[in-house]
Amino acid sequence: MIRAIARVLEERTHAAPFGLKALRYLFPDHWSFLLGEVALYTFIVLVGTGTYLALFFHPSTAQVVYHGSYAPLDGMQMTEAYRSTVHLSLDVRAGLLMRQTHHWAADVFVAAIAVHLMRIVFTGAFRKPRELTYYVGLTILGLALLEGYLGYSLVDDLLSGMGLAIGYGVALSLPFIGANVAQLIWGGPVPGTADFWSRMYITHVFLLPLAIATLIAIHLALVASLHHTQFGGGRRSERRLVGLPALPSYAPRSLALMFTVFAVLFLLGGLVQINPIWLWGPYHVADGTNGAQPDWYLGWLIGALRLMPAFDVTILDYTVIPNPFWGGALFPSVVFGTLYAWPSIERRFSGDRVRHNLLDRPRDVRWRTATAAAFLSWVLLIFMAGSADRAYILFGWSYETQLQIYRVLVFVLPPVVFWLTLKICDELRRNEEVERHRHEAEDEARAAANRV
Amino acid sequence: MRRAALVLLAAAALFVALTAAPARGDSTPRSALAGRGAELYAENCSSCHGIAGAGIGAPSTVHGVGDVAGFGPSLRGVGALAADFYLRTGYMPLRNPSVQPRRSKVEFSPDQIRALVAYVASLAPGPGIPTPHPARGSLSEGMSLFVQNCAGCHQAAAAGGYVPDAVAPPLGPNSPRDIAEAVRIGPNLMPRFSQSRLTDAQLDSLIAYLLYARHPDDRGGVALGHVGPVPEGLVAWLVAGVVLVGVCITIARRPA
Numbered sequence: 001m002i003r004a005i006a007r008v009l010e011e012r013t014h015a016a017p018f019g020l021k022a023l024r025y026l027f028p029d030h031w032s033f034l035l036g037e038v039a040l041y042t043f044i045v046l047v048g049t050g051t052y053l054a055l056f057f058h059p060s061t062a063q064v065v066y067h068g069s070y071a072p073l074d075g076m077q078m079t080e081a082y083r084s085t086v087h088l089s090l091d092v093r094a095g096l097l098m099r100q101t102h103h104w105a106a107d108v109f110v111a112a113i114a115v116h117l118m119r120i121v122f123t124g125a126f127r128k129p130r131e132l133t134y135y136v137g138l139t140i141l142g143l144a145l146l147e148g149y150l151g152y153s154l155v156d157d158l159l160s161g162m163g164l165a166i167g168y169g170v171a172l173s174l175p176f177i178g179a180n181v182a183q184l185i186w187g188g189p190v191p192g193t194a195d196f197w198s199r200m201y202i203t204h205v206f207l208l209p210l211a212i213a214t215l216i217a218i219h220l221a222l223v224a225s226l227h228h229t230q231f232g233g234g235r236r237s238e239r240r241l242v243g244l245p246a247l248p249s250y251a252p253r254s255l256a257l258m259f260t261v262f263a264v265l266f267l268l269g270g271l272v273q274i275n276p277i278w279l280w281g282p283y284h285v286a287d288g289t290n291g292a293q294p295d296w297y298l299g300w301l302i303g304a305l306r307l308m309p310a311f312d313v314t315i316l317d318y319t320v321i322p323n324p325f326w327g328g329a330l331f332p333s334v335v336f337g338t339l340y341a342w343p344s345i346e347r348r349f350s351g352d353r354v355r356h357n358l359l360d361r362p363r364d365v366r367w368r369t370a371t372a373a374a375f376l377s378w379v380l381l382i383f384m385a386g387s388a389d390r391a392y393i394l395f396g397w398s399y400e401t402q403l404q405i406y407r408v409l410v411f412v413l414p415p416v417v418f419w420l421t422l423k424i425c426d427e428l429r430r431n432e433e434v435e436r437h438r439h440e441a442e443d444e445a446r447a448a449a450n451r452v
Numbered sequence: 453m454r455r456a457a458l459v460l461l462a463a464a465a466l467f468v469a470l471t472a473a474p475a476r477g478d479s480t481p482r483s484a485l486a487g488r489g490a491e492l493y494a495e496n497c498s499s500c501h502g503i504a505g506a507g508i509g510a511p512s513t514v515h516g517v518g519d520v521a522g523f524g525p526s527l528r529g530v531g532a533l534a535a536d537f538y539l540r541t542g543y544m545p546l547r548n549p550s551v552q553p554r555r556s557k558v559e560f561s562p563d564q565i566r567a568l569v570a571y572v573a574s575l576a577p578g579p580g581i582p583t584p585h586p587a588r589g590s591l592s593e594g595m596s597l598f599v600q601n602c603a604g605c606h607q608a609a610a611a612g613g614y615v616p617d618a619v620a621p622p623l624g625p626n627s628p629r630d631i632a633e634a635v636r637i638g639p640n641l642m643p644r645f646s647q648s649r650l651t652d653a654q655l656d657s658l659i660a661y662l663l664y665a666r667h668p669d670d671r672g673g674v675a676l677g678h679v680g681p682v683p684e685g686l687v688a689w690l691v692a693g694v695v696l697v698g699v700c701i702t703i704a705r706r707p708a
Contacts (some may be wrong), residue, residue, distance in 0.1 A: 031704035107688035273672035290613025296685025389614040
């Protein structure tokens with residue numbers, strides 16, 4: 001039966017060589033190679049749930065009066081976008097499950113990419129010949145952030161509106177071109193024109209998903225054609241691969257992982273509330289809520305906006321660089337710029353231009369590990385500063401004091417982390433050395449005892 | 453003899469009537485309740501609010517009960533409304549006049565509070581204790597009013613928020629009377645909402661919404677405090693993240 005199907009397919013596709021290669025593909029056996037797969041399967045959930053939501057969501061700024069099932073909103077003026085989202089959340093079968101799963105999946109998608117990226121950086125997986133794979137992955141991360149922001153904004157609840165107002169402020173702050181850029185995107189001052197909603201919608205449901213899906217395909221094709229990297233040790237070398245073939249070993253595992261990802265996301269979507277928009281109410285330009293926060297993956301930008309001391313660059317009466325530029329535009333440019341430039345920077349400093357298929361253990365390349373750890377601590381600190389207001393309400397730590405401490409720590413902590421990481425790497429290697437000597441001595445002693 | 457007794461009785465009645473009458477602009481309290489209040493006031497409040505509620509304006513070196521530095525507004529004309537609010541919530545007495553009063557342990561018994569309220573009310577005419585009727589209010593009008601006037605500080609779901617140099621407290625623990633009083637007073641940095649900005653009927657709606665917001669329609673599973681993305685991000689990392697990394701480690705393990 002299978003043979004017959006295979007023959008029919010082969011006669012019409014001539015795909016057998018490719019198929020055989022895929023079935024025999026060897027997967028390295030370390031758990032950290034699965035992080036990217038988690039992101040991939042989360043993306044599938046995002047597309048699936050997002051499609052369901054699109055069946056009920058109306059991307060319209062038409063003003064309507066709510067007369068739905070949620071009494072506290074009854075008679076309130078709102079846009080059709082918000083009304084349809086409340087409706088699909090509270091009155092459409094499985095609507096809330098899908099919306100919450102979609103939102104949880106977005107949070108997990110970016111988290112999975114971030115952890116995957118850390119593994120790549122700390123093990124030197126971005127080195128020749130895999131720079132392109134790395135750049136494509138970084139681009140997926142950047143697009144995912146934008147995609148998440150648009151999803152958060154499209155709903156037009158109170159948080160959406162405030163998030164868009166901040167985005168508008170950052171766009172305006174771009175030196176010289178800011179006003180034109182903001183006008184081009186929003187079509188007018190916040191909250192923007194009806195066209196702006198169409199632009200966000202087509203970008204969120206078509207352009208960015210398509211771009212991300214295409215980049216994922218390129219990313220995977222590059223991974224497969226260059227083959228996975230692997231850690232050294234045992235029989236593994238730059239030229240010899242050790243791992244599990246796709247069939248019969250690895251494919252079932254990967255499927256199991258996929259179903260676990262689906263299960264975790266849908267369980268969260270069904271059991272844990274996320275973004276209860278009916279409680280926030282619709283956005284009107286004059287309204288606002290205290291403690292409005294972006295989803296976690298944009299928390300680093302809110303943190304940067306809050307940490308930056310209040311100063312603009314002005315020439316006479318003309319403000320050349322308004323304040324939101326530093327935290328909202330320059331900071332993410334520096335972070336992404338550093339990440340994009342990293343392979344070239346490292347090549348420049350190490351002079352290492354050969355091909356690598358074996359990964360570094362973080363402790364073995366102490367300066368890279370220390371630099372990456374310091375960089376990570378810097379971004380993390382700024383990220384944490386974004387929730388200083390919540391920390392104030394929750395723990396009573398003075399907001400102003402927290403900001404002052406963060407402003408000092410962003411300069412002090414990274415060098416400390418750098419130094420500490422160097423020491424930890426050295427210590428780990430020294431311990432291994434000691435262990436190795438002990439083993440050698442034991443072996444010698446055993447051999448000597450046997451001779452006697 | 454009988455006449456003398458009658459005259460005496462009339463004099464006594466006149467005396468009682470005079471003492472019970474509200475003493476306008478008069479610092480001498482007349483009713484027995486206010487009299488007890490006056491004693492409590494002298495012991496506990498006068499070091500900051502001055503003799504007979506006159507207030508102590510400029511920074512002063514007056515040190516009173518518990519070595520509290522005196523510096524408090526005049527209480528003349530604040531009425532029963534303000535005294536009732538500040539004493540029942542534990543906002544007063546305040547240890548340090550430079551920190552924001554917070555809901556804390558109530559220092560006085562209900563009887564003592566009644567006495568103090570009567571005394572403060574007797575200092576000068578002022579607003580009485582309000583009686584809100586949230587059952588007459590409209591939930592959706594309340595939500596609109598809350599988002600327009602209050603959410604900017606108290607957060608959309610009344611979970612509380614940060615404003616420069618102060619906390620806008622979470623509103624869950626407030627009774628309808630607390631809310632009605634606070635709206636008319638504007639404690640600390642909060643603006644005062646007069647009848648012309650918020651009618652009593654609107655106030656009823658606002659209170660109806662706040663009572664609802666204590667336990668709102670929580671569809672979608674376990675609520676994470678109704679404060680939005682910060683706890684959600686924590687769950688994404690600490691629940692989904694930990695579980696999925698655990699699954700990766702388990703799946704990647706080669707059978708021995």
